[in-house]
Amino acid sequence: MQRMFSPPFTQYQLDTVYDEMFDSEGNTRPHYRALHQRLLELSPAELRQRQQTADITFLNQGITFTVYGKEEGTERIFPYDLLPRIITSAEWKQIEQGLIQRITALNMFLKDIYHEGHILNDGTLPRHMLYTCRHFRREMQGVRVPRDIYTSVVGTDLVRVTDGRFVVLEDNLRVPSGVSYMLANRQVIKNAFPRLFPNYGIRPIDHYGQVLLATLRALAPLQRPDPTIVLLTPGVYNSAYFEHTFLARLMGIELVEGRDLLVHNNVVYMRTTAGLRRVDVIYRRIDDDFIDPLAFRSTSVLGVAGLMNAYRAGNVALANAIGTGIADDKAIYAYVPLFIRYYLDQEPILDNVETYLLFDESQRRYVLENLDKLVVKAVGESGGYGMLIGPHSTAEQREQFRQQILADPRNYIAQPTLAISRAPCFIDGQVEARHVDLRPYILYGETITIVPGGLTRVALKRGSLVVNSSQGGGSKDTWVLYDEPQK
């Protein structure tokens, strides 16, 4: 079944997992044909040259992220892979509808639990699930947020499984990052493969900044006709600082730090050379914990003292709202399909990854018997930490997790090991297959908008399944095609 490929694909191997470019017979999928053809035409030297040009562009423009804990070389470029990941119009339609449905339901869920709590009162969601969630914010109980929108900016992680379906891995409702790489990647690839563009029918993504600005403006207090919108960053040492500057410039709004803002009589001001100026909407890229030392972590120097009071008084809007992290809890995640049925009376368009809740006795028993086949995750962790990957674990590690699960079952969930799809990547002068995921960005203002594209993250190490940038991941451009490919 494995067939020989021509250079630069000689190292390319098909596996049992879904391959984005080739079907299981080794035939190029129709929407990848033009790219495949172009790659066969280019010499390895030409390809390498293009990759180098791209790398230099990233470095000179300072498109970097910060690696914590190392003094030297704390800024790195986010590894960039030259070959685009292509999604057909039909696939995208399904993703788009699925995400709109999901975000609508999640937002209704957030409004419900911070107000009447129907879903708790009728026993659909056990109360203890909510109150044991680290990101539940009692301070938000009864607080009315503008337009009842809690999640203005979301970056949902999807993966494609063996049968070609996209499933949701995580929702990321707090401060999702990476959208700047989506936009920068597109700019760079336009320089690398200009000739592919005219005929491919790729949907543009450049209007993201405009849509984001409109989304934020929709949150402004109504009596403020020309609202001042700012982006609140933790500062230059934050790993996503590049993105904060990028977005602020894209929208033409001020990039502020906590020390630039102050609260007086429950109104937020920023300190400018022309005096203090009132702030109406804050796109905050700081976690709840750090945003107001008076309301949350008192040692935080990144936030603004009194911000929570101004927020409660309705004098300033925050995007995203405080307390949206509940739905990022991996045990709450398991309930999202149920939320969709409960609030919308619809069947989920995008599936969840099957998830075992370990406080349930029968599910726990099954998981403990099958630890070597499953992935166990701590509910509050992210970025690939606090995980047991069953098939790659030792008996000792499994025993350790067994003890931890028994000690605190609410704190863990288990999922089957996923076979996530692979896409062609340019590695050492050859094209090889690597695992990829997909993070589209969803904006919820007057309506829900998803810019056709997203960040495709790739695990550049051979065989690795971890796409996080802190652990050797990179990214590539994502092309969503128009209905009829013009070629």
Next chain:
Amino acid sequence: MLSRVADSLYWMSRYLERAEHIARLLDVNLNQMLDQTPGTANHRWERLLSSLRTSLPTGSAYDAYILTHALTFDLGNSASIVSCIGAARENARQVREQISSEMWEQLNRLFLHVKRTSQDKFWATEPHEFFQVVKQGAHLFQGITDATMSHGEGWQFIQVGRAIERAGATAALLDTHFTNFLTEHPNQMVDYLAWVGLLKSCTAYEAYCKVYTADIRPECIAEFLLLNAEFPRSVRFGVGVIHTALQAIASTTGRNAGRAERLVGRLHAALDYDQVEEIMNGSMHSYMENIQRQCSQIHTALHQIYISYPIDSSLLA
């Protein structure tokens, strides 16, 4: 404009000007070493260090290699070229969305170049080439700034930063050259080189010759570097730039520059009307010190009005 942003733009510009100044001084000095005996070389190093307000690294002699290294590559020395360019870049990084991408790219490229240059490579090729890159890099940055950034408030703060640094540095340089002017009687040839060195340290040699011919006379040099109205590195010119920029800032922000405006206006007027003979007959040293003190007072006043003002004085809607 955010106060913090104005502050960062100001310091970005100041630090880059400082780096360029150090590069020029070192370049001229290393070049002049070729024509001099070790004794006079020590004297020159002493003067150079004092004009930069820094001192000999502890326990070292006036060794060209050690000193050049300390002033060029030593990250532990805040007055080294690498440190200054690093500080300029760090300030730029804080306000990346306020400056143009072209400005950031240029500053970043300059920083990466300087940081990547190893000492061996530096001495193996021509140190002159390295300093040339730094100077050109700073000039290019200035040109890019003027060509790609709106000449609004932020740009004005960049002008102020550069001009304050430049006026102060030129005054300090003049001070060290004229301090022992009347008491010293070195031989004519060395003296000639020293004065040409001073002019070249301000890239003023050619411009000077156009005004006074190649007749190198200390009082003419003092007049040129202090009081010339047209040469961009003269103290008077720099103070004029500060004055204009402050007025522009006051009009865009709608906030009177108050004390800063008075200080700079007074200094500007003094430089407009003072005569070099009078200055030379009095104490050159205290005159120069006075200029530097006033520059630092202008800096403080500016900071108090636009950057770290008290909150209750400025509650606007």
